[in-house]
Amino acid sequence: MKLFGIRLFRPKSIWIRRLIQLFFFVLIGLIAINHSLTESGAGISFLSSASLHALCPFGGVVSLYEYATSGTFVQKIRDSSFVLMTIVFGLAILFGPVFCGWVCPLGTVQEWTGKFGRRLFGVKRYNHFIPIKMDRVLRYARYGVLAWVLYVTAQSGRLIFQSYDPYFALFNFWTGEVAASALLILGLSLGLSLIVERPWCKYACPYGALLGLSNLLRVFSIRRAVSTCRADGACQTLCPMNIPVDDLKVVRDHQCITCLECTSEACCPVKGTVVLAAGEIE
Amino acid sequence: MKINSKTLGIIILVVLFGGIALSATMGWWQTSGGGGGSGGGNGQGSSGSQAGQGAHTDEGSQEVGNDGNPEDRDNRDFHIRGRTTFQELLDWGLPVEIIETVIGGPLPDPATRINRYCSEQGLDFETVKEALQLELDRLAGGE
Numbered sequence: 001m002k003l004f005g006i007r008l009f010r011p012k013s014i015w016i017r018r019l020i021q022l023f024f025f026v027l028i029g030l031i032a033i034n035h036s037l038t039e040s041g042a043g044i045s046f047l048s049s050a051s052l053h054a055l056c057p058f059g060g061v062v063s064l065y066e067y068a069t070s071g072t073f074v075q076k077i078r079d080s081s082f083v084l085m086t087i088v089f090g091l092a093i094l095f096g097p098v099f100c101g102w103v104c105p106l107g108t109v110q111e112w113t114g115k116f117g118r119r120l121f122g123v124k125r126y127n128h129f130i131p132i133k134m135d136r137v138l139r140y141a142r143y144g145v146l147a148w149v150l151y152v153t154a155q156s157g158r159l160i161f162q163s164y165d166p167y168f169a170l171f172n173f174w175t176g177e178v179a180a181s182a183l184l185i186l187g188l189s190l191g192l193s194l195i196v197e198r199p200w201c202k203y204a205c206p207y208g209a210l211l212g213l214s215n216l217l218r219v220f221s222i223r224r225a226v227s228t229c230r231a232d233g234a235c236q237t238l239c240p241m242n243i244p245v246d247d248l249k250v251v252r253d254h255q256c257i258t259c260l261e262c263t264s265e266a267c268c269p270v271k272g273t274v275v276l277a278a279g280e281i282e
Numbered sequence: 283m284k285i286n287s288k289t290l291g292i293i294i295l296v297v298l299f300g301g302i303a304l305s306a307t308m309g310w311w312q313t314s315g316g317g318g319g320s321g322g323g324n325g326q327g328s329s330g331s332q333a334g335q336g337a338h339t340d341e342g343s344q345e346v347g348n349d350g351n352p353e354d355r356d357n358r359d360f361h362i363r364g365r366t367t368f369q370e371l372l373d374w375g376l377p378v379e380i381i382e383t384v385i386g387g388p389l390p391d392p393a394t395r396i397n398r399y400c401s402e403q404g405l406d407f408e409t410v411k412e413a414l415q416l417e418l419d420r421l422a423g424g425e
Contacts, residue, residue, distance in 0.1 A: 019291075051408065087298055263287075
């Protein structure tokens, strides 16, 4: 269905991404619950009971300074964080921030909440409430958050960000270890998800900021074939990060999360027009 | 070269879990252990130092009795868990002064669970647990 040349709902979606998102949400949720159970002496033996800090690739990033200068980790960070950081960086160099679009459970929960917003306000209005000029400026705020997190962590050797981290709050709200500030930010992020898609990712996520830089040099990018593009605006309307895909030949926007929702596999009606590819497509 | 969503999804899963499996094979995949963290005590970040502390990792921990006897120390796993009380620490031979230093205050009722005390005092249980565990390990190692 179209209105003024704009497709109002997507005929298809990237189902495998939804499946993988659900898988990681359930996996991390179960591990977090098992961690709590283990603390009380009733853990499930066949499931990992690692703490969330040990499974967070951003933990590796914030520990880099500490590790380089003193050979130790920031409090609570483990070797596994470094391993995950390396893997996620490798994936980002190849495909961009796929961790954000395919793996991160906080992004997934925001997307799920956003579905209600999309129903409430409709596809055309949802995710388009914030004035473009303000939105453009706000999107750089996450680099400020990244700089702050790296600075305070390097200074203190402690995970100060935990007190503000909505991801930690999401999977630990039942433990009593979560700071009120983190719960507040989680609530705000989910609340805002009703009008903006992935507000935490867009405006505040420090790890998203870092991974977003990979868009500038990634090997496989979202590419648009100008010759077959109808320029109906569907890709731009449905892009969760509001990237004007139909104005670009190659998407190098620092906010792209490689969700593929703009491609010809999803909203673009012309086969082979918007694709994930390395090198020229026409 | 084009890649579709299914291929990308498979690549993501294979790279993530393959990378984890590979790192586990190399001994780099450590999700627990008292060695890391400048904030939690003496930082010993290398995987090697943590690998040696597998007896009290999050996974595969053993039950610990309540009646610690110094003579049994070599044969026991003094692993602090969520239900561990201060009394157990004392029974395992940890001096009151060390406990008080770690928790930053006077020893509460020994029957109090450590995690409950941390929750009441606004302390981070993980941090306190790691610091106390480190002291217990030192004690067990005869340092």
